[in-house]
Amino acid sequence: MSTTERYIAEIGALARKLAPGPVRLMEVCGTHTVSIARSGIRDILPENIAMLSGPGCPVCVTPDSVIDAAIQLAARPDVIIATFGDMVKVPGTEKSLERARAEGADVRMIYSPMDGLEIARQHPDRKVVFIAAGFETTQPGNALTIERAKAEGLKNYFVIAAGKLIPPAMRALLEDKEAHIDGFLCPGHVSVIIGANAYRPIAREYGKPCVVAGFEPEEIIEGIAMLLRMLAEGKSGVEIQYKKAVDNEGNAKAREILDRVYYAGDTEWRGLGMIPKSGFLLRPEYAEFDALAHFGIELRPSRARKGCRCGEVLQGKIAPFECPLFGKGCTPEHPIGPCMVSGEGTCGAYYRYNRKKV
Amino acid sequence: MCLAVPAKVIEITGNRGVVSVQGNNVKADFTMLNDVKVGDFVLIHAGFAIKKYDPEDAREILRIWDEIREKT
Amino acid sequence: MMKENRILLAHGGGGTMMHNLIGETILGKLGNPILNALGDSAVIQISNQRIAFTTDSFVVRPLFFNGGDIGRLAVCGTVNDLAMAGARPLFLSLGFIIEEGLESEVFERVVESIRLTAEEARVMVVTGDTKVVEKGKADGIFVNTSGIGVIRPGVVISAGRVKAGDVVMINGNMGDHGIAVISRREGLAFETEITSDCTPLNHLVSRILDSCEDIHFFRDPTRGGVAATLNEVADQAKVRLELFEKDLPVNPHTQAACDMLGFDPLYVPNEGKMIVICEAADAERVLGVMREDANGRDTAIIGRVTEEGEGVVLLHTKVGGKRIVDMPYGEQLPRIC
Numbered sequence: 001m002s003t004t005e006r007y008i009a010e011i012g013a014l015a016r017k018l019a020p021g022p023v024r025l026m027e028v029c030g031t032h033t034v035s036i037a038r039s040g041i042r043d044i045l046p047e048n049i050a051m052l053s054g055p056g057c058p059v060c061v062t063p064d065s066v067i068d069a070a071i072q073l074a075a076r077p078d079v080i081i082a083t084f085g086d087m088v089k090v091p092g093t094e095k096s097l098e099r100a101r102a103e104g105a106d107v108r109m110i111y112s113p114m115d116g117l118e119i120a121r122q123h124p125d126r127k128v129v130f131i132a133a134g135f136e137t138t139q140p141g142n143a144l145t146i147e148r149a150k151a152e153g154l155k156n157y158f159v160i161a162a163g164k165l166i167p168p169a170m171r172a173l174l175e176d177k178e179a180h181i182d183g184f185l186c187p188g189h190v191s192v193i194i195g196a197n198a199y200r201p202i203a204r205e206y207g208k209p210c211v212v213a214g215f216e217p218e219e220i221i222e223g224i225a226m227l228l229r230m231l232a233e234g235k236s237g238v239e240i241q242y243k244k245a246v247d248n249e250g251n252a253k254a255r256e257i258l259d260r261v262y263y264a265g266d267t268e269w270r271g272l273g274m275i276p277k278s279g280f281l282l283r284p285e286y287a288e289f290d291a292l293a294h295f296g297i298e299l300r301p302s303r304a305r306k307g308c309r310c311g312e313v314l315q316g317k318i319a320p321f322e323c324p325l326f327g328k329g330c331t332p333e334h335p336i337g338p339c340m341v342s343g344e345g346t347c348g349a350y351y352r353y354n355r356k357k358v
Numbered sequence: 359m360c361l362a363v364p365a366k367v368i369e370i371t372g373n374r375g376v377v378s379v380q381g382n383n384v385k386a387d388f389t390m391l392n393d394v395k396v397g398d399f400v401l402i403h404a405g406f407a408i409k410k411y412d413p414e415d416a417r418e419i420l421r422i423w424d425e426i427r428e429k430t
Numbered sequence: 431m432m433k434e435n436r437i438l439l440a441h442g443g444g445g446t447m448m449h450n451l452i453g454e455t456i457l458g459k460l461g462n463p464i465l466n467a468l469g470d471s472a473v474i475q476i477s478n479q480r481i482a483f484t485t486d487s488f489v490v491r492p493l494f495f496n497g498g499d500i501g502r503l504a505v506c507g508t509v510n511d512l513a514m515a516g517a518r519p520l521f522l523s524l525g526f527i528i529e530e531g532l533e534s535e536v537f538e539r540v541v542e543s544i545r546l547t548a549e550e551a552r553v554m555v556v557t558g559d560t561k562v563v564e565k566g567k568a569d570g571i572f573v574n575t576s577g578i579g580v581i582r583p584g585v586v587i588s589a590g591r592v593k594a595g596d597v598v599m600i601n602g603n604m605g606d607h608g609i610a611v612i613s614r615r616e617g618l619a620f621e622t623e624i625t626s627d628c629t630p631l632n633h634l635v636s637r638i639l640d641s642c643e644d645i646h647f648f649r650d651p652t653r654g655g656v657a658a659t660l661n662e663v664a665d666q667a668k669v670r671l672e673l674f675e676k677d678l679p680v681n682p683h684t685q686a687a688c689d690m691l692g693f694d695p696l697y698v699p700n701e702g703k704m705i706v707i708c709e710a711a712d713a714e715r716v717l718g719v720m721r722e723d724a725n726g727r728d729t730a731i732i733g734r735v736t737e738e739g740e741g742v743v744l745l746h747t748k749v750g751g752k753r754i755v756d757m758p759y760g761e762q763l764p765r766i767c
């Protein structure tokens with residue numbers, strides 16, 4: 001029997017011990033959601049173990065108003081929008097950056113925030129606006145790039161500070177009385193930066209088990225086994241499956257960089273509303289790089305789309321197929337909500353990989 | 359969350375350099391790490407190295423890469 | 431189906447959006463029995479010969495990449511579309527739209543590459559056209575080739591022939607071409623050993639048909655990758671195709687590049703690969719013959735046709751789960767967070 005087969009057998013045995021359940025585990029991170037969907041892990045989990053998909057998809061939780069602001073800026077001939085790929089298709093109130101590009105806006109996909117800086121250097125007559133979305137894995141790199149821009153005295157590089165923190169979102173989910181989450185599969189790469197210790201206060205206060213897992217299906221299966229073991233033993237706390245990359249302390253140097261450039265401010269998450277101290281906002285010393293301030297754009301309050309239940313999906317309260325729009329009117333080609341658009345969105349993953357009962 | 363992949367450091371000057379992701383060479387920034395040397399294995403995300411693997415785990419990664427290569 | 435008011439890049443991606451554009455606007459206005467078949471080539475009856483006729487336009491950027499260039503692509507793309515119809519490619523037309531200011535040396539390199547590839551494929555360029563447009567209007571150079579070939583008597587390649595029990599094969603590793611090209615794209619540039627697999631497949635096809643005329647289906651998985659091609663077949667033939675993840679051939683460098691960029695090799699374009707679907711009884715023989723060819727050494731059986739009824743492509747994953755392999759929606763985006 002391979003190691004993975006042994007974990008699957010163990011999951012079966014633990015599920016029987018925990019029966020009738022149901023046991024509801026949440027994978028917070030979008031990349032976990034996709035990996036689970038792509039490898040069909042739900043097919044091999046026992047009936048009473050449910051995997052809920054959480055809000056760890058940075059594109060999914062970026063509010064309409066931010067996309068609208070980016071599109072407003074994109075319409076200016078002196079602006080170049082630089083963004084990571086998945087942001088391009090997310091629908092704002094009227095349209096997406098992809099459509100804006102088709103209408104003539106200069107929207108460029110980059111792989112690293114440093115590429116955005118390079119575009120700024122090469123086009124001193126244009127203003128580069130980088131949509132700095134992402135969680136703790138990506139923000140240190142964004143922060144370093146902003147520091148470099150300052151050191152070089154660049155006056156044409158700006159960011160829309162849309163980065164977010166994971167632990168406050170986990171708290172917000174657990175605070176919700178209607179939530180029923182028994183344990184968390186914690187994001188692997190965010191944890192490289194923040195360390196497994198970042199989850200201990202949450203695990204302690206709410207009495208939940210947390211396991212930091214890698215992204216390969218075999219690693220996720222092991223992580224689920226570890227969570228069920230903890231539940232069966234009535235334990236709460238944090239354990240690490242992804243030992244190669246994650247330790248308790250994380251990357252202190254990366255966190256120092258974050259701290260120099262950003263502070264944690266109250267921020268809106270699409271679908272979850274305002275979560276205190278959950279957004280990476282620019283410190284006053286770096287205010288000159290804030291795109292919204294520079295161009296004088298106010299974020300409009302977001303409007304919910306009729307029928308769209310992305311919010312409840314992001315909180316793990318309903319499965320995608322329970323949304324009336326899923327597959328009818330809301331598809332990856334014509335996404336109504338962000339969960340469907342992003343490669344890491346829950347609805348997108350379900351639709352692409354699991355929508356037919358096969 | 360994030361597409362981060364293990365890579366081997368093949369060039370380094372100050373905080374910048376080049377890493378190899380199983381034969382694909384990309385530019386990398388090492389500012390977030392201490393004491394990185396050529397031959398080290400790092401985890402790379404969006405052009406930044408965010409973690410240095412310890413030698414035993416690095417060997418394990420290399421072993422997996424070799425296994426994949428042999429299988430194909 | 432909602433109609434877009436503008437054409438998006440996604441409409442050229444080889445996926446659902448492109449198919450919708452073709453279905454609604456193109457077939458809607460121009461449809462006829464030959465066109466509606468939407469084969470790699472049109473099959474036309476002239477006297478008592480079946481002729482395959484096809485066209486393809488090439489807009490690759492950058493123009494030169496590891497293992498190929500726009501010229502080589504222009505020949506291989508059309509030669510392969512003809513070969514996929516079971517035809518012997520004979521003659522090509524060649525059309526250029528050149529951007530003002532393109533270095534003459536670049537143009538010469540492209541034409542020389544066309545010459546060498548045409549020789550390799552044993553086809554002749556017999557007619558063509560050259561236009562030049564103002565700077566900024568053609569990204570260097572765009573190329574179109576059309577081709578005709580004679581379909582071997584007794585060979586009927588058609589999605590309609592695919593049935594339950596058939597075996598699905600591919601002649602080698604997936605995704606090399608797409609990765610080779612994208613590694614040279616500005617903004618993503620990285621150095622790699624991966625080379626485009628761009629190659630003429632007509633000689634391999636001849637070999638296969640020499641050993642087995644009863645092949646049910648050929649198609650080359652270009653834009654949209656193997657996933658798009660298999661979905662097209664499943665849809666047209668109304669069959670369930672089941673693939674096994676452990677059997678899908680991918681070069682580890684290509685897989686690593688895909689992991690880094692957030693691509694799935696099943697969706698990355700190829701230019702020297704072909705899907706072969708044949709009766710189970712013929713599979714071993716066909717496999718053997720393909721593996722003897724330079725362009726088929728790594729031929730692998732990747733799945734089976736298991737049921738008739740609904741068109742769907744299913745994958746059995748390495749950990750024992752199942753998932754759909756869907757038609758790509760538009761352009762694969764690099765997934766970073």
